[in-house]
């Protein structure tokens with residue numbers, strides 16, 4: 001193998017959680033992967049070590065200027081032969097480098113990245129839950145560690161991968177969610193970091209999220225940052241609208257995250273013969289379609305929940321009840337297809 005990483009096994013393995021009762025992203029396995037970057041040396045010393053807190057200098061760049069990025073993917077046990085399956089990890093490696101480029105973080109060899117994910121998942125393979133709708137959620141991330149208060153790209157970094165045996169992202173699984181269309185705050189502007197997967201995009205969205213939750217909504221549907229006219233994406237996922245016989249999702253023009261699940265959805269829908277458009281969709285068009293009875297279905301796509309149907313969408317004072325608050329046939333088909341592929345049930 002081109003890349004091999006030393007493994008230090010934990011001396012104190014934790015007891016495994018009940019796979020029938022797993023929260024999302026709250027429990028962590030016995031090991032983690034860590035690799036360092038230093039200017040002049042490049043990325044070095046990738047290793048699998050016992051899961052533990054890390055010590056950082058309080059002046060580390062990440063604490064002051066937020067130079068950090070993250071990824072998310074999942075591992076499953078194949079239902080037929082028990083082998084470990086990762087879902088499209090090369091796509092996460094590629095996206096990491098696009099994010100890194102935007103945030104002036106040094107790129108990582110993509111083959112090495114995938115091997116690092118495999119190495120830590122292998123060390124904790126017995127943590128992969130096998131109950132329906134559970135998985136081992138994998139969180140790679142990079143933080144800037146140089147201790148300096150001057151603003152410039154850090155000269156040192158940690159690349160870390162942690163693993164979390166997880167149940168469904170939404171406690172009620174495929175039950176439709178309620179979304180609030182945000183018309184005050186914005187998440188991303190043209191030329192900003194909307195297409196990079198970084199903590200900063202989330203920090204600036206928290207306020208709107210809290211207000212929406214106080215009003216009884218699960219998540220936000222963001223509008224574009226310039227005119228607050230076009231629909232963009234939903235919290236941690238991409239948005240799809242079924243309008244008449246067209247399925248519409250926002251185009252990749254720098255302000256939304258290029259979701260891997262979004263890409264899988266577009267391919268699956270086209271293969272099934274649907275008309276899919278990546279185009280600007282004004283929120284007013286969605287409202288009109290609702291009034292005409294053409295707004296058939298809405299769902300969000302992302303690694304965490306895979307497909308999350310939307311049962312209610314509120315824009316200003318207009319409350320749109322979608323598909324009688326039930327999961328629609330297209331959302332169900334996509335969930336079955338993508339989840340089925342992930343666990344090895346369908347190809």
Ligand SMILES: *Cc1c(COP(=O)(O)O)cnc(C)c1O
Nearest residue numbers: 236237238257259260261302303
């Ligand atoms: C991660 C993420 C998504 C979904 O991407 P996937 O690759 O499908 O998991 C969508 N929007 C945002 C803002 C994200 O951070």
